[in-house]
Amino acid sequence: MRQLVLMRHAKTEGNNPGGDKARRLIPRGVQDAQEAGLALRRLGLQHALVSTAARTRETFTALGLDIPAEHLDALYMGGTDTIARLVSEVDDDITGLLVVGHAPSIPGLAATLAFRADPGDADDIGAWFPTAAYSLFTLEGSWSDLAEGIGARHEVTKRPEQ
Template structure:
């Protein structure tokens, strides 16, 4: 069985005159990333590896998640192909993952993550919000064979706030 955790980066700031890749998280984005990762860790599967887009906002989100889940940093890598908004680059990356990895977390961007959550999962999601997490399981043992899986869990910040 393969499992994938898709997590969209936290809310980013437009207050700085920087390139898209260099945009930082807002304070809200940091808080939401902590909230979602701390909620997810209560029922999280053991992660084999985590991969992040090189964009600052995704990388910062992934660092919060990795620390809160206690994942060893030797099981983390920045992956250029996750700086993708269509989903094609992410899909290609996943299909070429090492089959010794069973559960992976990916940190990246919309529209890619909403599209893939709907392509791979069995529950329609109108939009994966910033700092939103979608956990999908697949009944195959080869990453190149994943298609329709089961949406096991969705953790969105708005559902966690009172």
Template structure:
């Protein structure tokens, strides 16, 4: 497979979580999160985004978000629940992306702020329309989605490598 194909990275922040007495990793979605996650999945489906691989943080709220989103998609991608995404730094998220096989063209990440917002910001070398301004203004709220494209191998993903083609938030 050629590494010059157009690839897509979809970055999702988990939906709204409860502020419960559980350890942070075990926090479940709040009622609003359980409403927003399927809406986010429907947005992905309506945008024609069908990832081949999803890397999802192992935290309860990210797993619940993805399970509610994926039911809205026309096909279920391979999903890997990745412990390294919980509390990951920007560099650690880029390293995970760099590990992706070039057999995958569309990759979706479900993670946490501030790292998912930092990742979308860092990868967006340019943007279509007002997507970058809307993302900056919105602050990447819960259940927000950023879609970026780039050409090349996953190993070549670095700061400024992508083009922000879409930004969506349930609060817009």
């Protein structure tokens, strides 16, 4: 059994002179990520895929997870298919994976996976996925099954207090 956590970055500044990719977390974003990290630590995650944007890197750092992370430009620029492909390429020795990315890709993939398990959950996830929110999915097979359209069981969605 594999666990996949799809997480949207925490709350950021509205703009940055360095452009969108340089936007940083605001204090509330750091706090939200730290709180999410408390729950995520209990999952036994082993690896992370993190967008190269400043806000996702800072979110991952604030989570306080002691796991290796790959920082990938494809998570900044790519859509749901790109994320699914990247997850499908993860080594099957890893049973707990965290992906930290952006809207609309993270909520879009979460909604797609939830729809395969329960269409009612998909509407809820796709309609509202705030910053620092994450969804946990359980996959019975290989990571490669994700790219082949095999569903995952949706376990929980965490939404920080707004």
